[in-house]
Amino acid sequence: MTARFDRQLAAQRALAESLGWLSPAIVVEGALYDVAGTGLTRNLDFRGQVEAFHDRWHAYFVSKAFRGEIMKLSDYQELPHFEFREEAISSLTRRVDRGLVCLLASAVTVGLLSGLALGRFRVVD
DSSP states (O other), X not given: OXXXXXXXXXXXXXXHHHHGGGOHHHHHHHHHHHHHTOSHHHHHHHHHHHHXXXXXXXXXXXXXXXXXXXXXXXXXXXXXXXXXXXXXXXXXXXXXXXXXXXXXXXXXXXXXXXXXXXXXXXXXX
């Protein structure tokens, strides 16, 4: 079920990225999510780190179970622990900057087209 969700999410993300330049709202939404720390990239990174931790946790206990070991008090300090590693600020900045450049390009294009359209009309006294 997770693989199916991931495939659908990847398809939606690809579509949003390819059509993002048509909708400034999509661009702004993505940039705001990234700045807030709730964007898809950070979520996927978090999920990847959790899966890697789960593998370490599982391996720790499975190896003890196969050897028939009983947990001792000292074993609790050896338990794998999860520590979230943030992405580099430079990669976040690149994502947000790309969105802002796209938004700026859209605004300039609309402004130029509007100026051209308004230039055809004359003001009558």
